Amino acid sequence: MSTASVAELLARSAAAWCPGAAGVTSAVRLSGGASQETWSFDIMHPDGAIGAILRRAPSGYGAAPGRAAGLDAEAVLMQLAHDAGVPSPKVLHVLKPDDDLGTGFIMQRVAGETIPRKILRDDEFAGARPKLARQCGEILAGIHGLSAASLPQLRRMNAAAEIAELQREIDGFGWPRPVFQLALRWLRGNDPGPSERVTLVHGDFRHGNLIVGPDGVRAVLDWELAHLGDPMEDLGWICVNSWRFGVIDKPVGGFGTYEELFAGYEAASGIAVDAQRVKFWEVMGTLRWGVMCVGMMQRFRLGPDHSMERAMIGRRSSETEIDLLRLLAPRG
Amino acid sequence: MQDEPRPDELVKAVAEFLRNDIAPQISGHAAFKLRVAINALDLVTRQLTLAGDSDAAELHGLTMLLGVHGTLDGLNQDLADRIAQGDVDLTTPGVKEHLWQTTLAKLAVDQPNYGSYKRELEPK
Known part of the structure; x- marks a missing residue:
């Protein structure tokens, strides 16, 4: 068209x-x-x-x-x-x-920036950066607090189902992935079990889907992967290293700390963050992004969208392997 | 036997032409796509240059680790299966070192500027 x-x-x-x-x-x-x-x-x-x-x-x-x-x-x-x-x-x-x-x-159209490198490096956002992690916590508290009765029909997910889905996808690659298999074993062994709290989960709350201005987050976009599940999943996902865009010592999107994210969440929701669950979902999210990268490559091969971008995202799966090793098998 | 220049030399020359002569003339979505294209060519150059040695090292590592001979693909599948079944894990001698070495070799081709990779290359 x-x-x-x-x-x-x-x-x-x-x-x-x-x-x-x-x-x-x-x-x-x-x-x-x-x-x-x-x-x-x-x-x-x-x-x-x-x-x-x-x-x-x-x-x-x-x-x-x-x-x-x-x-x-x-x-x-x-x-x-x-x-x-x-x-x-x-x-x-x-x-x-x-x-x-x-x-x-x-x-x-909301004015602002979504490009991570600009948000993390440009002077324009220098004042906003120190506030973003806490603000993300507050926003996630708001999302997780939306009344279940008002929500449209959504998939319901939990860790065990997510692990099984990842296993199926990885086994279907037809390409050996020892590090992914290692991560799957870890996830099985460290699954904290079903969450007592089940809420709306945004599912893709990270750079690229947040419009940021000099005053902070102005809009949350892209609800494509929204589902019902463990709210800690969203907190783990935004800490996945791929969304830090090089600022790897600031776990929340390359702009803040776990403590700031958790403090914002707890202040806005009155509900304690389960840091161990967040860590579990960070590992899951890292593997999930790696699997999505391989999926992009497969769709490049098979699908109607035969684009370079998709092909190249396939080569980003190895970034999640090094991050999984850093999480699960750190070198001394 | 094919003549020179080698594929890596040709791909590198094309990437440099696109980067230096074409990119400055392009804007908008096409510029974004051109950057992706140049990145892809750079990746191909790195693979053509580096993968021979790293594949040989990986094959040697897998042979030592698993105690069997096979192809790179076959032995990697064997390792992946053994990890999946729990027969091999991080406490198995040599596994952690092998996974690190092979992963670093992938990053050297795929994304040598990735933050975690650069961090792991720093002296401890």
């Missing part, structure tokens, strides 16, 4: 749900976001342009098979989070068949 036709379709769509909309300008496909298409555009309006983002599934292409919550569920979750005071873009429109844009939704 060409850029021009997406802009035309967006203009036609906006006219139907945005009173006063007078066309669409600056439609551009954004880089990043490997599994779904993201477009930025402005809706022309007498009261001033409205910055908007389209998120849609390209036709004929499934996201993470079996794991994705679905774009409709994502739209609902984003709106719930927004209404509960979690920094989130407002959902403007959920795509309908008449829009002829595939499946997905349109949301408010």
Whole structure:
């Protein structure tokens, strides 16, 4: 689909749900976001342009098979989070068949930065960086506190099911992975058992999915992997070394400490963090990211999306192997 | 026998052309994709340069560790299976050292600038 036709379709769509909309300008496909298409555009309006983002599934292409919550569920979750005071873009429109844009939704464009290296290194964010870990804890407390009754239908996961799923995927690679097998053994031996608390889990709370401004986190994006499960999973995932982007001594996203993350979470939720569970989920998350990297490579080979980016992400699986060894078999 | 230049020399020359002559002229999504492309070519150059030696070392390590002969793929599968079954673990002599050595060799090709890798190369 060409850029021009997406802009035309967006203009036609906006006219139907945005009173006063007078066309669409600056439609551009954004880089990043490997599994779904993201477009930025402005809706022309007498009261001033409205910055908007389209998120849609390209036709004929499934996201993470079996794991994705679905774009409709994502739209609902984003709106719930927004209404509960979690920094989130407002959902403007959920795509309908008449829009002829595939499946997905349109949301408010939130100004700020998602590129990790900029957030971690640019002067603009120097004031925000020391606050981010605590803020992430507070935001996760808000997400985990969303009322279960209001949530859309979501997968329910626990550690044992996750381990079994990873085992199946790794055994299906047809490529030997001794370090992954070592990690699976460790996870089996250290599974803390089902969590007493089961909540909404964002599932992909990390750099790239957080819009940050000089004032801190402005929006949480990408609910594609949302599910029900152990809330400590989200705290472990943001500590996975791959999301530290080189600042490896600051475990939370390369900007903060475990203590700051936990303090923010506990202050906002009144619920104690189980640090051992978080560690367990950090190991699980590291392995999970390694498996996702291999999955990208397989989809590069088999799928319709035969892109270099996917192929190259396959070569990132070894980064998780060194991180697993650093976690499970540190050298003296 | 194929003539010179070697594949690694050719790939490196192409990567340098793209990096020095083309990248400055490109912007937006195409620039992002071009960076990925250049990274891929650099990776291929590293593999062509390094993997011969590291594969030989890995095969030797696996043969010593498992006490059997085989292909690199076959012996790695054997090691993975033994770890999965619990017959081999980190207390097995030589296993930890072997896994570290092979993993470091992968990183040297895949991502020599990865933070954990650079940290592990520092003198202790």
